[in-house]
Amino acid sequence: MPLLFCNISWMKHYAGRDPKDPPKGGGGFPRKQGYCGEELNFVPCDDGCVYGHFETIKGEIDRKVAIEKLGVSRTDDYVDDVDIVWTAPVEGNDPRCVIGWYRHARLYRKRQFFNGVYPSEQHQRDEMDNFRCRTRIENAYLLDPKDRASSLMLERGPGWSGQASWWYADDTQDPEARRFVRSIRKLLDGRQQTPAHNPNKRKGKKRAGAATADGYRRYVKAHEAVISPRHNDLHKRFESYLRKGHPSVTFPPTFCDDLRYDDGKGGVVMVEIKPTEAATVRYAIRTAMGQLLDYQQHQQWTGRKLIVVETPVTGADDRALALGNGFGLAWPEEDIGFQVIWPT
Secondary structure, three states, X not given: OOEEEEEOOEOOOOOOOOOOOOOEOOOHHHHHHOOOHHHHOOOOOOOOEEEEOOOOEEOOEEOOOOHHHHOOOOOOOEEEEEEEEEEEEEOOEEEEEEEEEXXXXXXXXXXXXXXXXXXXXXXXXXXXXXXXXXXXXXHEEEOOXXXXXXXXXXXXXXXXXXXXXXXXXXXXXXXXXHHHHHHHHHHHHHOOOOOOOOOOOOOOOOOOOHHHHHXXXXXXXXXXXXXXXHHHHHHHHHHHHHHHHOOOOEOOOOOOOOEEEEOOOOOEEEEEEEOOOHHHHHHHHHHHHHHHHHHHHHHOOOOEEEEEEOOOOOOHHHHHHHHOOOEXXXXXXXXXXXXXXXXX
């Protein structure tokens, strides 16, 4: 997976403009103005995404990011499925250290603008109208300041990140830098650190749909921000059920989805797996639908899409939400392993 390091100002929460959490370091603009674009890098938005910023302006020129170095052509406007590692100078002073990351992000060649349709109340409050990358909320990981340890420090010099705010780390030939990059890849793949970032709790006038968004955020915080043992257990149980019921089942590679399988009867199925309780099953279905539609658009997917949850979907409205929009549903059943239902 392509990897890009992006250097930003140091903040504790990146939850928006807050005099108690001012940006430290990161160049002359944050020092003079007291705010920066990256102050919203970990604010969950109403569309289920977070939007990331790193500075590309030098003098009068807003520089493009050479995304062709990450596996696309020179004519492409963006590259998908990039791991972006955020770094910042510790408390505003060198050395830089890793403060968080985005997994499976979309990175744009040019600065993007919201054009007045702000993705969150905090973006509107801070009048922040542009970004350089985005990913799903569940793929955004922010380390607590106490977890930004010495093992996550970057060195300076040839082969390491330079003056630019972004670094194509896989290009380095320096042995120490290469070892550092490998260690960061292991960190990302292991997902050992706590990435939880609480949605901004400032009070303010809510837009239409805010109550729904709050419920969604509570679901994400409890079930999506960390890959939990429950998620892994549900994944293994469903895979075991498929192997028992379909001896010839195969599991093709996935993109961002949790699982794909081919039972040899109806084509390949794309699966999203969600740990749930009865109170959160509808939010889980909504979240999974959004993710699967995103993957479908990106890959021009034409096969079936299945949402696996942990609790029975008993409500007619909840079933209709998935089935009426072309998604299958599955959940554990003691006697048969899993109950699987498909749209008629």
